Amino acid sequence: MSELNNNVDTARAAGTGLTMGAGRLFGVIRAVYGAIPGPLLGLILVCVVFSWLSPYFLTTRNFINIFSQVSEIGIMAAGAALVILIGGIDLSVGAVLAVSLMVNAWLYRDFGVPFVLSTLVGLGVGALVGFVNGILSTYGRIQPFVATLATMSACSGIALFVTNGGPVTGFPEWFTALATIRVAGIPLEMIILVSVYLAVAFWLNFRPTGRALYAIGGSEEVARLSGIDTQKVKILVYVIAGLLAALAGLILGARLDSAHPTAGAGDLLSVIAVVVIGGASLSGGSGGMFGTFIGLLIIGVLRNGMALLNVSPNLQPVVIGVAIIIAVMLDRRSQR
Numbered sequence: 001m002s003e004l005n006n007n008v009d010t011a012r013a014a015g016t017g018l019t020m021g022a023g024r025l026f027g028v029i030r031a032v033y034g035a036i037p038g039p040l041l042g043l044i045l046v047c048v049v050f051s052w053l054s055p056y057f058l059t060t061r062n063f064i065n066i067f068s069q070v071s072e073i074g075i076m077a078a079g080a081a082l083v084i085l086i087g088g089i090d091l092s093v094g095a096v097l098a099v100s101l102m103v104n105a106w107l108y109r110d111f112g113v114p115f116v117l118s119t120l121v122g123l124g125v126g127a128l129v130g131f132v133n134g135i136l137s138t139y140g141r142i143q144p145f146v147a148t149l150a151t152m153s154a155c156s157g158i159a160l161f162v163t164n165g166g167p168v169t170g171f172p173e174w175f176t177a178l179a180t181i182r183v184a185g186i187p188l189e190m191i192i193l194v195s196v197y198l199a200v201a202f203w204l205n206f207r208p209t210g211r212a213l214y215a216i217g218g219s220e221e222v223a224r225l226s227g228i229d230t231q232k233v234k235i236l237v238y239v240i241a242g243l244l245a246a247l248a249g250l251i252l253g254a255r256l257d258s259a260h261p262t263a264g265a266g267d268l269l270s271v272i273a274v275v276v277i278g279g280a281s282l283s284g285g286s287g288g289m290f291g292t293f294i295g296l297l298i299i300g301v302l303r304n305g306m307a308l309l310n311v312s313p314n315l316q317p318v319v320i321g322v323a324i325i326i327a328v329m330l331d332r333r334s335q336r
Contacts (some may be wrong), residue, residue, distance in 0.1 A: 039279050039294040046298060050305035057308060064187060068255075070300040071189040072097070072248035073267055074293070077274040078200050079241030081292045084275050085204075086216045086237055087284025088137060088144035092129060093245045093271055095155035097264035100126040101249035102159040105168035105259035115172050123246045129155060130242020134235030159261040168259040179255040189251050196244065201289035209233060217284030273320050274299050277327045298323070 051058045076093045083090040104122030107113040113121070129151055136147035181188040203210040212233050215223040224230045245264075253259050278295025280287025299320065306316055 039277060039291050039298065042277070043294055043298050043301065046301050046305070050301065050308070054305065054308040057305060062304065062308075064190070066297070066300040066304045067190040067193065068187055069303065070270075070296055071193045072252045072264075073270050073274065073299070074193050074296040075196050075248040075251065076241075076245050076264075076267065077271045077292055077296055078196050078289065079244035080271050081275045081278070081280055081287055081289065082200070082204075082213065082237045083144070083241050084280050084282065085213045085284060085287050086234055087220070088234070088237075089148060090133065090238065090241050091145065091148040091268060092133060092152040092155060093241065094264035094266070094268045095152040095159070096126050096129050096242050096245040097249040097252065097267070098159040098261055099129070099155040100246035101253050101259045101263060102162055102168065102261055104250075105171070105253070106162045109168055109170065115175060119250065122249065123243060126242040126244075126246025126249070127239050128242070130239040130245075131235065133242065134238035137238070138231040138234050156261075156265070163261060165261055167261070169257060171253065171257055176254050176257045179251075189255070192247075192251065196247075197289045197293050200240075204288060209236070213237065214285055217281075217286070219285075269317060269320060270299055273324050273327075276324055279327075 047057075056062060076097065080090055080093055100122040103125050104118045107118040107121060108115050133144070133148050133151055136142045136150075137144045140147065178188055183191060204213065205211070212223065212228045212230075215226065215228060216230050216233060220230050249264065252263055256263075274295040275287070275292055276282065276295070277298055278287065278291035278293070280291065302319055302323070303316060306319065307313075
């Protein structure tokens with residue numbers, strides 16, 4: 001009888017040990033899961049799925065293609081992320097890309113302005129539109145959605161007007177060659193993209209004006225009472241967003257060797273999707289360049305993977321729209 005009791009006690013102890021071991025293992029898994037950002041988990045999952053569905057996905061050439069395909073969207077998304085971080089929205093980024101590129105090409109072709117100078121003017125146009133957005137949404141007290149919607153319409157019209165709706169071709173060879181230059185096997189446009197994100201991330205994390213964006217997005221009134229010139233910072237953010245959109249236009253123009261008045265018109269959804277999927281809160285105050293960059297890779301991988309699987313391009317916006325809904329739902333859940 002005592003032997004039977006000993007066996008029962010041994011079995012109970014073993015069961016208790018297994019339960020405690022399983023609990024510890026589950027705790028470790030949960031801790032690791034909690035330490036990995038949600039967008040990064042999503043990126044890993046998407047990469048695993050496409051690598052299983054297509055043998056051409058996990059190749060160096062394909063990953064370089066992904067970065068090249070989303071470089072201009074990524075640069076615009078860096079500026080859009082800053083705007084969303086302060087609780088605003090910028091619907092004009094695609095139109096700014098088009099108008100800055102068209103003004104650049106128009107001055108170079110029709111007026112013989114040296115291309116370097118016309119490029120600087122194009123960048124200045126992007127910064128000017130951003131400045132107008134900032135003035136309208138601060139001193140003008142117009143909702144950012146309405147203000148940037150108006151400038152989007154105006155920029156689209158100007159881009160069509162300056163060349164009567166026709167494209168401009170014939171850029172200098174040294175400019176178009178920028179799209180094919182590689183440094184240590186890495187495309188120049190990929191280097192520019194990563195450099196933009198590193199520069200903006202440094203500003204956000206280590207400069208007072210960059211840190212002020214989080215304060216403004218969390219509570220603009222509290223930030224103002226803390227001594228932050230909220231209007232000045234917000235205008236600066238919109239100027240940066242416009243300037244980055246113009247820079248994205250240069251990269252697109254070099255790749256296509258032409259300027260189209262409708263260039264960037266279809267990129268607004270992707271830009272907003274990159275920022276939202278990257279974990280930025282639409283109410284402002286949270287987000288960053290790391291999450292935005294991961295969101296950019298998710299969009300790039302989704303587009304590239306669906307292309308490899310011969311999915312109709314008409315269905316790609318549907319997938320991106322679903323991804324936005326999921327990201328917003330997860331954002332609301334995290335806020336609760």
